[in-house]
Amino acid sequence: MSGRRKLVVVGNGMAGMRAVEELLALAPDRYDITVYGAEPYGNYNRILLSPVLAAEKTLDDIMLNRPEWYAERGITLHAGDPVVKIDRARKRVVAQSGRESPYDRLLLATGSSPIVLPVPGADLPGVVSFRDIADVDRMIEAAQPGRRAVVIGGGLLGLEAAHGLQKRGMQVTVVHLLDRLMERQLDAEAAKLLERSLRERGLTFRMPAKTAAIRGDGRVQAVAFDDGTEIPADLVVMAVGIRPNVALARASGLACDRGVLVDDTMLTYDPKIYAVGECVQHRGKCYGLVAPLFEQAKVAANHLAEFGIGRYVGSQVSTKLKVTGIDLFSAGDFEGGTSTEEMLFKDASRGVYKKLVIRDDRVRGVVLYGDTVDGPWYFQLLRDGVPVADMRENLLFGQAHLGDSGTAGANAATLLPDNAEICGCNGVCKGTIVKAITTKKLFTLDEVRAHTKASSSCGSCTALVEQLLANTLGGDYSQPSAKKPMCPCTIHTHEEVREAIVKYALKSIPDVMAFLEWQTPDGCHKCRPALNFYLLCAWPGEYRDDKQSRFINERVHGNIQRDGTYSVVPRIWGGVTSPRELRAIAEVAEKYNVPTVKITGGQRIDLLGVKKEDLPAMWCDLSAAGFVSGHAYGKALRTVKTCVGKEWCRFGTQDSTGLGIALERMTWGSWHPHKVKLAVSGCPRNCAEATIKDFGVVCVESGYEIHVGGNGGIKVRPTDFLCKVQTAEQVLEYCAAFLQLYREEARYLERTAPWLERVGLTYVRSRIADDAEGRRALYARFLEAQKHAQVDPWAERARGYDAEEFEPLRAARAVKEAEVEEAEAS
Amino acid sequence: MSWIDVGPAERIPMRGARVLRAGEEDIAVFRTGDGRVFALRDRCPHRGGPLSQGIVHGARVTCPLHDWVIDLATGEAMGADVGCTATFRVRIEHGRVLVEVPEETTAPGAPVGAAFQPRSSAR
Numbered sequence: 001m002s003g004r005r006k007l008v009v010v011g012n013g014m015a016g017m018r019a020v021e022e023l024l025a026l027a028p029d030r031y032d033i034t035v036y037g038a039e040p041y042g043n044y045n046r047i048l049l050s051p052v053l054a055a056e057k058t059l060d061d062i063m064l065n066r067p068e069w070y071a072e073r074g075i076t077l078h079a080g081d082p083v084v085k086i087d088r089a090r091k092r093v094v095a096q097s098g099r100e101s102p103y104d105r106l107l108l109a110t111g112s113s114p115i116v117l118p119v120p121g122a123d124l125p126g127v128v129s130f131r132d133i134a135d136v137d138r139m140i141e142a143a144q145p146g147r148r149a150v151v152i153g154g155g156l157l158g159l160e161a162a163h164g165l166q167k168r169g170m171q172v173t174v175v176h177l178l179d180r181l182m183e184r185q186l187d188a189e190a191a192k193l194l195e196r197s198l199r200e201r202g203l204t205f206r207m208p209a210k211t212a213a214i215r216g217d218g219r220v221q222a223v224a225f226d227d228g229t230e231i232p233a234d235l236v237v238m239a240v241g242i243r244p245n246v247a248l249a250r251a252s253g254l255a256c257d258r259g260v261l262v263d264d265t266m267l268t269y270d271p272k273i274y275a276v277g278e279c280v281q282h283r284g285k286c287y288g289l290v291a292p293l294f295e296q297a298k299v300a301a302n303h304l305a306e307f308g309i310g311r312y313v314g315s316q317v318s319t320k321l322k323v324t325g326i327d328l329f330s331a332g333d334f335e336g337g338t339s340t341e342e343m344l345f346k347d348a349s350r351g352v353y354k355k356l357v358i359r360d361d362r363v364r365g366v367v368l369y370g371d372t373v374d375g376p377w378y379f380q381l382l383r384d385g386v387p388v389a390d391m392r393e394n395l396l397f398g399q400a401h402l403g404d405s406g407t408a409g410a411n412a413a414t415l416l417p418d419n420a421e422i423c424g425c426n427g428v429c430k431g432t433i434v435k436a437i438t439t440k441k442l443f444t445l446d447e448v449r450a451h452t453k454a455s456s457s458c459g460s461c462t463a464l465v466e467q468l469l470a471n472t473l474g475g476d477y478s479q480p481s482a483k484k485p486m487c488p489c490t491i492h493t494h495e496e497v498r499e500a501i502v503k504y505a506l507k508s509i510p511d512v513m514a515f516l517e518w519q520t521p522d523g524c525h526k527c528r529p530a531l532n533f534y535l536l537c538a539w540p541g542e543y544r545d546d547k548q549s550r551f552i553n554e555r556v557h558g559n560i561q562r563d564g565t566y567s568v569v570p571r572i573w574g575g576v577t578s579p580r581e582l583r584a585i586a587e588v589a590e591k592y593n594v595p596t597v598k599i600t601g602g603q604r605i606d607l608l609g610v611k612k613e614d615l616p617a618m619w620c621d622l623s624a625a626g627f628v629s630g631h632a633y634g635k636a637l638r639t640v641k642t643c644v645g646k647e648w649c650r651f652g653t654q655d656s657t658g659l660g661i662a663l664e665r666m667t668w669g670s671w672h673p674h675k676v677k678l679a680v681s682g683c684p685r686n687c688a689e690a691t692i693k694d695f696g697v698v699c700v701e702s703g704y705e706i707h708v709g710g711n712g713g714i715k716v717r718p719t720d721f722l723c724k725v726q727t728a729e730q731v732l733e734y735c736a737a738f739l740q741l742y743r744e745e746a747r748y749l750e751r752t753a754p755w756l757e758r759v760g761l762t763y764v765r766s767r768i769a770d771d772a773e774g775r776r777a778l779y780a781r782f783l784e785a786q787k788h789a790q791v792d793p794w795a796e797r798a799r800g801y802d803a804e805e806f807e808p809l810r811a812a813r814a815v816k817e818a819e820v821e822e823a824e825a826s
Numbered sequence: 827m828s829w830i831d832v833g834p835a836e837r838i839p840m841r842g843a844r845v846l847r848a849g850e851e852d853i854a855v856f857r858t859g860d861g862r863v864f865a866l867r868d869r870c871p872h873r874g875g876p877l878s879q880g881i882v883h884g885a886r887v888t889c890p891l892h893d894w895v896i897d898l899a900t901g902e903a904m905g906a907d908v909g910c911t912a913t914f915r916v917r918i919e920h921g922r923v924l925v926e927v928p929e930e931t932t933a934p935g936a937p938v939g940a941a942f943q944p945r946s947s948a949r
Contacts, residue, residue, distance in 0.1 A: 450906035525888035
């Protein structure tokens with residue numbers, strides 16, 4: 001096709017091909033793509049060479065893109081023909097075979113090479129590095145049982161090589177320059193545990209030891225050290241590090257240091273040439289793990305597609321050792337220093353060691369040995385810079401995040417059988433997920449969600465799915481970067497969008513989308529409801545609700561059921577009702593043939609199975625009996641659960657029902673980021689279960705305890721104690737202020753529990769309990785918003801508002817064939 | 827198949843849908859943000875959810891039950907989901923929407939020619 005530009009990719013590895021895949025997703029027709037690769041294969045998952053060496057996986061398992069993949073997409077692949085020259089003036093590359101390709105844009109992804117020690121004998125046959133399929137082939141060939149292998153280098157790669165060779169029956173000695181294994185990832189304590197465990201498995205260590213020469217007559221026979229000793233060897237693996245491949249770039253005049261220098265858009269010093277992957281040096285850092293490479297690939301693809309909005313700002317990386325049976329996780333500044341403090345956990349007989357390095361109330365580094373379940377969580381705390389003051393006492397014991405919904409007790413996905421159900425919502429088993437990850441080459445949580453549905457509903461199994469990803473991919477899996485866009489329609493986070501709405505006085509969804517350069521014409525089912533709420537919250541009384549951006553439940557003020565009918569839950573203030581009200585509900589239920597009448601957990605009555613067309617008439621009858629909507633369908637104030645309190649109960653200390661009703665009268669009709677439930681218990685026996693509510697009050701003789709951030713849903717979380725107040729009026733003020741803070745600052749679809757865990761109880765306390773003026777301002781803003789929100793949606797619709805929503809479309813007339821044909825002809 | 831006139835396009839909310847009762851089957855008639863009109867069988871290929879009740883974005887609708895995203899032009903599920911719902915042809919003639927429906931829709935009992943009061947169009 002004419003008009004297409006030419007893209008040449010130098011390097012057929014993971015980074016280069018990831019960039020091509022991202023580019024094809026963004027702009028499939030912009031380029032004619034030519035790929036040059038040094039190795040004679042399609043693209044494969046280099047990370048998984050270790051399991052191939054250990055005979056746990058086959059080469060076939062680790063192929064990512066086969067030659068057919070390139071052909072199907074019209075990509076020209078020259079595998080086994082490395083580029084040897086870039087002629088920047090003429091914009092052409094020249095390959096080893098003499099083949100030349102012109103380019104409009106060039107993408108460098110030349111990767112890195114293993115460092116070969118400059119010692120005599122390093123070039124003897126039988127001395128190999130550990131980098132590509134050819135190296136692995138050579139090792140497997142040499143690895144006959146009983147023969148001796150020496151691995152030089154006690155880092156990540158060296159230990160994986162040693163493990164693989166040992167599994168193939170060789171006697172393996174690891175030679176390391178320092179007295180500590182994996183010194184770039186482990187502190188002394190964890191390194192000792194690792195060494196002990198590897199010794200127990202039969203590896204031999206020689207450390208600290210400096211290799212002086214490799215001896216042999218026509219083939220390697222021994223490794224000699226600088227103290228004059230030597231050990232016999234039939235195979236020597238050099239795994240002392242990698243070095244970015246910059247020779248080609250440097251020869252063509254591109255600025256290079258250790259790697260090819262790039263800016264935040266992955267552009268080199270030549271505006272036609274981008275670079276990604278291990279060959280790159282960005283802000284002074286070179287990366288050798290897959291997660292940063294993928295982030296770089298995404299940015300480069302965005303600019304190649306001429307979208308021009310991606311920025312790469314560097315990555316925090318974590319490491320996991322891929323040696324079966326050894327769990328090890330490391331990230332950040334794991335050594336610490338004078339300005340840091342350490343939290344340590346050690347259980348030698350279980351072989352568990354955990355160390356967190358803390359500075360300024362933030363996790364700065366983490367080393368886990370033996371129990372790495374919480375590695376991704378710590379890593380997220382580290383990367384997001386979450387204050388940890390509020391969780392210090394339990395921090396070392398982990399997130400305790402797993403297992404409240406059908407996966408109870410399972411805290412290590414690796415131990416589960418294949419038929420164990422991981423996602424209870426969608427009925428997805430471990431085997432299905434692992435199979436999808438391997439056969440469909442999935443790398444991210446979002447991909448697993450799309451392909452298997454696991455973790456795509458309630459999300460309580462997310463941590464388990466992440467573990468499966470990490471285990472299946474071999475550890476280089478990393479969650480997407482901390483700055484998470486609201487949805488694929490935008491690059492902005494929830495916080496950025498909310499800030500822009502207020503700061504730039506954006507007052508409608510189209511305004512927000514235009515101002516923040518949304519990438520879709522009118523958003524999606526994720527961002528539109530969020531924007532609608534943010535606008536409603538920012539401009540009470542002024543913003544006009546966009547009902548087409550409401551989820552169906554909130555659009556028609558009923559809860560859609562699996563058969564497409566709706567449920568109707570009238571508000572029963574504080575759970576207190578009367579014979580007259582009950583009679584009215586009974587009559588309505590009979591009149592509209594309601595198939596199921598159920599008492600809810602929130603002390604109300606649910607009428608299930610109502611047809612959409614019947615809703616307005618039913619509401620009309622309920623309104624006439626004095627009922628308003630119970631908002632049982634919305635991201636809104638749901639119920640206020642109460643106990644009978646001191647009016648009846650012999651233990652009651654205050655009028656808990658009266659207070660509950662007052663709270664419900666104040667808060668009903670308010671919209672929130674997620675559903676909100678309140679409760680008031682009349683004494684510490686807590687019959688209203690106030691300590692698993694978003695806002696709970698426990699009455700005591702001397703006043704009222706206020707508890708916040710609990711829920712009894714997906715993951716049971718008891719509330720945190722906020723403070724104690726003296727009067728019922730204070731309870732109302734604190735409640736309104738707390739809810740308003742939540743409305744203004746939480747992300748859409750984030751309940752108070754995760755919000756509170758994210759921002760910390762200390763923060764919420766500082767805004768509500770400690771800052772009287774700020775609290776009163778929040779209270780006032782809540783009441784102001786309520787002036788506009790407390791309009792009963794049922795009464796409105798019973799009067800005919802939005803009637804078309806509830807009526808089917810009626811045909812005006814049948815059209816005669818002749819008319820249509822005539823119209824078609826004209 | 828036969829064509830029926832369901833009135834002016836404005837009767838279908840922008841970025842929304844209305845249901846057309848067609849014999850046994852409900853048909854969801856959608857209008858997108860840029861004013862195009864589409865008709866699909868009102869059943870998600872996943873678990874039969876009423877697509878007419880979903881959020882319309884671009885030329886797609888998200889099923890209200892489990893968030894499958896269906897392409898309005900083809901009826902195909904998007905992303906990694908696999909499934910398809912029937913599409914019905916739509917024409918706009920002089921601002922009025924015509925939908926091609928199965929023959930039995932015009933049988934007695936169906937609301938064809940029922941009390942439709944022409945309204946002044948909104949725009």
